[in-house]
Amino acid sequence: MYTELKKVLDKNIIQLSAVLIIFLSALQCLYTVRSDHYHACSNDIVRLNEDYKNGALTENYDINSYLQYMESDDFYIAGVIEEKVKFFRNAENKEINIRQKLSSSLFSDEDDQRKLKRDLKYVQYNRSLHVVFTNDLLLTSYFYLDPFYCGFILMAGLVSLRYLFISDYESDLIKLYKTAGKEPAELCIDKISALAVTVILLCSVKLLSQLLLLKLTAFPLNLPLQMVSGFSEYYGMQDVFQYLLICWANGILTVMLILIVFLIIYLLTKNLALSAMICGIAMVAEFLMNRMISSASGFAYLKNYNVIHLLETAGNTNGTNSFISIFMTLSCLTFVYICFLLIMIGIYTYSKDSIKIQIPVNFRFSSLIQCIWADIFIERKFILILVLLGMYIITDIRSYHRTETAFDRSVEQMREKYYGEINENKLAALEEKKAEYEALKDEQASMQDRFIRNALSEQEQARFDEISMLVKDSEAFEAVYGEIRTIVDNHGTYYLNAEGIRLLLQTDSQWYRTLIFLLILMPSLLFAGMAGRNLYHSSFTDFIFTSSKLKSFLKTSITYVFINSFIMSILVYGGRVLKFNDYNPFSSADGPVNLFLNVDSAFTLKTYLFIYITAVFLVVSLFSLVTVFFSRYYHMIQSILMTSAIAFFVYVLPFGIMKALTPDRECCTLLFIMIPVSCVLIVIIYYRLLHDKETGRRVK
Amino acid sequence: MNKLEILHVSKQYGKVKGLDDISITLSDGIYGLLGPNGAGKTSLIKVISGLTEYTEGSILYNGKDICLLEAEYRNLLGYMPQQQKIDSQYTVYSFLRYIAVLKGIRKPDDRISHLLDRLHLHEYKSRPLSSLSGGMIQRVLIAQSLLNNPKILLLDEPTAGLDPVERRNLREVISSISRNRIVLLATHMMSDVEFISDRILLMKSGKILTDSTQQELLSRTRVYISDKPYEELLKKDNTIRLVNIAYFNGVPRVRFISENEYPDQVPTTMDDVYLDWMDDSCIQN
Numbered sequence: 001m002y003t004e005l006k007k008v009l010d011k012n013i014i015q016l017s018a019v020l021i022i023f024l025s026a027l028q029c030l031y032t033v034r035s036d037h038y039h040a041c042s043n044d045i046v047r048l049n050e051d052y053k054n055g056a057l058t059e060n061y062d063i064n065s066y067l068q069y070m071e072s073d074d075f076y077i078a079g080v081i082e083e084k085v086k087f088f089r090n091a092e093n094k095e096i097n098i099r100q101k102l103s104s105s106l107f108s109d110e111d112d113q114r115k116l117k118r119d120l121k122y123v124q125y126n127r128s129l130h131v132v133f134t135n136d137l138l139l140t141s142y143f144y145l146d147p148f149y150c151g152f153i154l155m156a157g158l159v160s161l162r163y164l165f166i167s168d169y170e171s172d173l174i175k176l177y178k179t180a181g182k183e184p185a186e187l188c189i190d191k192i193s194a195l196a197v198t199v200i201l202l203c204s205v206k207l208l209s210q211l212l213l214l215k216l217t218a219f220p221l222n223l224p225l226q227m228v229s230g231f232s233e234y235y236g237m238q239d240v241f242q243y244l245l246i247c248w249a250n251g252i253l254t255v256m257l258i259l260i261v262f263l264i265i266y267l268l269t270k271n272l273a274l275s276a277m278i279c280g281i282a283m284v285a286e287f288l289m290n291r292m293i294s295s296a297s298g299f300a301y302l303k304n305y306n307v308i309h310l311l312e313t314a315g316n317t318n319g320t321n322s323f324i325s326i327f328m329t330l331s332c333l334t335f336v337y338i339c340f341l342l343i344m345i346g347i348y349t350y351s352k353d354s355i356k357i358q359i360p361v362n363f364r365f366s367s368l369i370q371c372i373w374a375d376i377f378i379e380r381k382f383i384l385i386l387v388l389l390g391m392y393i394i395t396d397i398r399s400y401h402r403t404e405t406a407f408d409r410s411v412e413q414m415r416e417k418y419y420g421e422i423n424e425n426k427l428a429a430l431e432e433k434k435a436e437y438e439a440l441k442d443e444q445a446s447m448q449d450r451f452i453r454n455a456l457s458e459q460e461q462a463r464f465d466e467i468s469m470l471v472k473d474s475e476a477f478e479a480v481y482g483e484i485r486t487i488v489d490n491h492g493t494y495y496l497n498a499e500g501i502r503l504l505l506q507t508d509s510q511w512y513r514t515l516i517f518l519l520i521l522m523p524s525l526l527f528a529g530m531a532g533r534n535l536y537h538s539s540f541t542d543f544i545f546t547s548s549k550l551k552s553f554l555k556t557s558i559t560y561v562f563i564n565s566f567i568m569s570i571l572v573y574g575g576r577v578l579k580f581n582d583y584n585p586f587s588s589a590d591g592p593v594n595l596f597l598n599v600d601s602a603f604t605l606k607t608y609l610f611i612y613i614t615a616v617f618l619v620v621s622l623f624s625l626v627t628v629f630f631s632r633y634y635h636m637i638q639s640i641l642m643t644s645a646i647a648f649f650v651y652v653l654p655f656g657i658m659k660a661l662t663p664d665r666e667c668c669t670l671l672f673i674m675i676p677v678s679c680v681l682i683v684i685i686y687y688r689l690l691h692d693k694e695t696g697r698r699v700k
Numbered sequence: 701m702n703k704l705e706i707l708h709v710s711k712q713y714g715k716v717k718g719l720d721d722i723s724i725t726l727s728d729g730i731y732g733l734l735g736p737n738g739a740g741k742t743s744l745i746k747v748i749s750g751l752t753e754y755t756e757g758s759i760l761y762n763g764k765d766i767c768l769l770e771a772e773y774r775n776l777l778g779y780m781p782q783q784q785k786i787d788s789q790y791t792v793y794s795f796l797r798y799i800a801v802l803k804g805i806r807k808p809d810d811r812i813s814h815l816l817d818r819l820h821l822h823e824y825k826s827r828p829l830s831s832l833s834g835g836m837i838q839r840v841l842i843a844q845s846l847l848n849n850p851k852i853l854l855l856d857e858p859t860a861g862l863d864p865v866e867r868r869n870l871r872e873v874i875s876s877i878s879r880n881r882i883v884l885l886a887t888h889m890m891s892d893v894e895f896i897s898d899r900i901l902l903m904k905s906g907k908i909l910t911d912s913t914q915q916e917l918l919s920r921t922r923v924y925i926s927d928k929p930y931e932e933l934l935k936k937d938n939t940i941r942l943v944n945i946a947y948f949n950g951v952p953r954v955r956f957i958s959e960n961e962y963p964d965q966v967p968t969t970m971d972d973v974y975l976d977w978m979d980d981s982c983i984q985n
Contacts, residue, residue: 360828361789365797379789539786540798543844546749547802548775692753700770 004194008160014198017156018205021149025209029217094123150251153202157259160198164191165263166272188348192341199255207248211241253333258283260340267347269381273637277526278384284519285392368549368556372531375540376560380530385523389568392519393575410476415495418480422493430481437474440467496605516576520568520620521647527564528624529640531557532631551699554690561628565621573613615670618678623647625685632693702762702776702851702882703727704748709757711743711906718743719754720906730878732893733886735903736978741886742782744903745854748884749779761852775804778850780841782857782886788829792821792840795829799844808847815843819873835866842870846877853883859892871896890970902977909977914970921976923955923969924962930954943975 008014098120101107107116167173214221221241258279265275361378365371377383418426444467450456451464484495535544535557544553623643630639691698704726711719719740733741746752748759750766750773759766766773790798793812800808816822819839824832829840838858845853855874859867867889874883875896887893893900894914902909902917910917923943926933929952934940943955955966957976 360791360826361794362791362826363794363797365794365801368801371798371801374790539788542749542751542779542781543799543802545751546774546777546779547799548771548804548848549802550774551771553802697767 001190001193001197004164004190005197007163008194008198009201011159011163013159014156014202017152017159018202021152021202021205022209024149024152025206025213029213091123095120098123149206150255153199153206153251154255154258156202157195157199157255158262160195161259161263164195166266169270184349185345188345192345195259196252196256199259200252203248203252203255206251207244210244214240250333253337257333257337257340260337260344264340264344264347267344269384271381273526273529273640274381274384277522278388281385281388281392281519281522284515284522285388368552369560372534372553372556372560375534376527376530380534382523382527382530385526389519389523389571393571407476410473411479414473414476414480415483418484419496420494422484422488422495427484427488430484433477434481437471437477440471441474443467444471516572517616520565520572520616521623521644524561524565524568524620524624525627525640525643527568528561528627528643529631529636531561532628532639533636535628536631537635551690554699558625558628558686558689561624562621565624566617569613569617569620573616577609611670611675615674615678618675618682622678622682622685625682625689629685629689632689701728702880703760704852704882705760705763706744706748707758707760709744709747709754709759711740711747711752712755717906719747722757722906722908724901724908724911726882726884728878728880728882729898730874730883730885730893730896732897732900733884733903734888734890734893734900734974735886736888739903740906741888741903742856743906745779745856745884745886748852749777749854750774751779775848776851778845778848778853780838780845780853780855780858782860786829786837786840791826791828792816792832793825795840796844796847800847803848805848811847811849812843815846819843820869834861835863835870838862838866838870839873842873851881853877853881855883855885857887858885859887859889867892890974894970902974904978917973918968918970921957921968921973922959923957923966923972925964925966926954926956926962927951928954930956941976941979943972 098116102113102116102120107113211221219240262275262279265278266272269275361374363370363374365374377386418430420426444464447456447460447464447467450460456464487493487495534540535554544550547553623646626646627639627643630642634642706722706724706726709719709722710717722744733744735741743752747754761769761773761776786795788795793816796812796815797808800812805811816825819842821836821839821843824836829837832840838861842855842858845855858874859870862870871892874885877883878896885893885897897914899911899913900917901911912920930942930945933954933956937958937960939959941957943957945955946953957972
């Protein structure tokens with residue numbers, strides 16, 4: 001094992017990773033401690049602590065003085081302080097409630113008493129813990145960047161894999177090892193141990209640097225964690241130190257799991273780019289699902305076992321994967337990791353000199369279309385990517401975020417009644433309904449006092465119940481009424497499910513839109529890379545370029561790249577449209593787009609969707625063609641990486657410009673810049689690809 | 701009758717000349733293209749096949765520039781690249797179907813079947829290419845190059861990595877298919893060409909040194925043996941090129957080429973010819 005470990009630790013890139021992790025920690029700490037937020041928060045926390053000691057945190061405590069954060073748009077600090085105050089209040093209230101219940105005859109049952117006493121002990125324990133408000137910005141900033149550290153360690157892990165396993169296969173050294181008398185299982189365990197030690201070392205560097213910096217800034221590491229960041233839902237006893245240890249273990253296991261899965265795919269496919277792409281797409285898809293899966297859907301369990309989610313366990317304290325489930329996650333992760341590890345060792349040990357699966361492909365090719373299809377889907381195994389994407393889309397469709405609270409549901413039902421064109425009749429009906437609700441409310445208010453005093457007659461009681469039933473929907477109605485009034489005030493004439501459409505296109509978040517775009521772009525680039533490799537760098541290249549059907553082959557390959565980009569765009573966005581229709585049926589897509597995109601535009605939703613999906617398709621096709629073009633001169637991975645770099649800049653640039661533009665940014669940029677520019681570039685690259693790279697003559 | 705004229709063709713790779721003003725005319729028959737590694741054999745084959753563009757000169761097929769013929773020319777071409785391993789899961793049959801589609805052959809099954817028989821590949825028809833031995837792969841590659849019944853057959857080191865029996869079999873195949881077509885066979889092994897070539901082209905440093913028949917080449921090189929030490933022979937005659945020194949009971953037996961007459965002349969082999977033309981170290985010694 002020592003030899004294998006030395007092989008990895010000797011590499012400058014691994015040493016550099018460790019140094020960079022320390023540097024990142026120091027930079028993060030320095031930045032946080034020096035930030036204005038830190039100082040502002042420190043002062044207020046001192047004030048809060050004093051108030052708490054003085055017993056001032058009562059129901060009437062003036063939280064408004066902290067609202068300055070709200071005004072300065074710093075909801076985070078405001079939220080943290082509010083949560084903290086809430087936590088202490090809740091703890092006090094809970095204790096009072098339990099004491100009341102204990103003395104009540106309703107809970108005189110022995111079981112209830114025992115349960116209540118246990119709860120009381122628990123709450124008292126929590127309150128007796130070292131009570132202090134801390135400036136937890138420092139700690140939470142570590143949590144916030146946790147995925148970055150993990151990503152960093154993951155990269156180092158991949159580099160280690162390259163030197164430990166992949167290079168052996170690439171240079172055929174594996175045969176030499178296996179004939180040198182060393183047991184394959186022993187060799188594999190040595191290599192895995194070396195990999196694990198590398199990952200553990202890097203994770204430990206991260207943990208130690210964080211602990212040291214927290215110590216230096218006098219952060220109380222023994223502070224119970226529920227006191228930090230307002231984790232009021234959590235009643236465990238872990239302190240900050242223990243929690244960081246859990247994060248450390250979680251990070252190691254998750255990174256190792258990803259690396260082992262990557263290795264299994266590599267051993268099965270022997271294709272580095274395909275393995276990397278499968279893992280990458282799976283992780284992006286998982287991340288998207290994790291964010292968008294409703295906890296009410298049948299796929300909610302995925303939220304707990306999501307790899308990306310695991311990477312950022314510490315930062316993600318909301319939703320189902322809260323603190324309580326971290327242990328569940330950790331144990332599950334350990335189990336899954338052991339299973340995958342055994343599979344990997346099995347594949348490594350029991351295979352002969354080549355692990356590649358040999359499936360004879362017996363085709364009766366009769367057209368170029370079949371040839372290219374088989375080349376990419378079967379020979380290069382692109383079919384795996386399609387299966388993976390299909391699985392994501394099915395899960396995505398099935399797990400759409402339903403509205404969950406009763407109020408949300410009633411608002412949704414109310415909205416459905418009013419979707420469509422806003423005309424005079426609708427407005428009149430709305431006003432009439434509003435007046436009706438107000439009359440009912442007045443009537444209810446007039447009976448309220450007598451109802452509390454239990455002084456209603458039987459007839460009045462029946463009427464009161466009836467009114468209560470009718471008035472129940474009034475809040476939902478008011479919400480819808482407010483939305484429609486806003487539209488009318490803004491000269492809008494159409495009412496549709498704006499929230500649903502925003503979710504559909506992820507218009508609220510460039511980050512998610514980018515991820516969805518990435519989900520389309522990655523398989524498209526891989527496909528284009530494979531087509532390019534098939535054309536220019538495969539063992540078939542010479543046969544293709546000396547054949548009479550060369551031009552047809554080139555054209556068919558490029559057409560395939562187009563078709564694939566189209567399929568990818570339609571699969572991902574089509575899936576979203578489908579699920580949108582399933583759960584948020586909007587009466588018509590002919591409504592104007594300005595209602596949900598805040599753009600001053602006369603485009604209908606249908607037009608916008610068409611423009612948007614076309615733009616995505618064209619941009620993805622353009623980048624795919626660029627990849628094929630680069631494949632003429634470079635290898636597949638290089639071509640994909642170069643195109644990705646260009647895509648990154650091109651993608652960032654227009655969105656950067658768009659942010660500075662006024663309302664019409666989306667439609668105008670897509671329609672007048674992205675689509676025409678993409679079309680022109682596609683035509684240019686298409687014709688360049690049909691020309692010989694050396695002579696510049698058109699292939700005939 | 702097919703005629704391929706290569707007129708003053710040069711190919712520049714950066715500052716290096718891969719092909720240097722090559723002019724030859726090929727007609728029906730087998731041409732052995734011989735030369736050491738890096739002589740420019742593959743470059744010449746690639747230039748003729750259209751895979752690489754030449755920097756100067758022109759190539760004419762039956763008087764027409766191949767650049768203008770394009771697909772029509774590629775249709776006349778059979779090309780076997782220099783490679784040992786095709787990492788593919790396609791079976792032999794699928795691979796040949798694939799190439800048949802590329803060459804635009806309609807209903808290729810009869811042709812494939814004929815070639816599989818001819819090259820003794822029938823029993824390997826359903827085996828994936830990646831599982832075949834080097835010799836099998838070479839046979840499959842020959843089969844693919846013959847699918848369209850080409851008028852110009854370019855074979856780049858077809859016998860590389862094969863054992864003597866395989867090489868003999870392959871030579872027989874090449875010889876049997878050479879009628880009515882130009883076969884250009886690039887190799888650095890004399891035995892590949894000495895039995896089957898009509899003409900031999902010797903190439904070195906991007907130039908064609910000679911275009912002769914085997915007999916012409918053999919008659920030009922005179923080989924002798926001597927019991928005297930090589931250094932002693934070299935002192936007297938600086939035209940000597942060493943072929944071999946073997947020791948029998950401690951007595952050297954030197955086999956050498958010389959422009960001068962010596963008493964013990966022995967029959968010249970093609971290996972002697974190759975060394976005579978190619979080995980610069982012989983001259984220095």
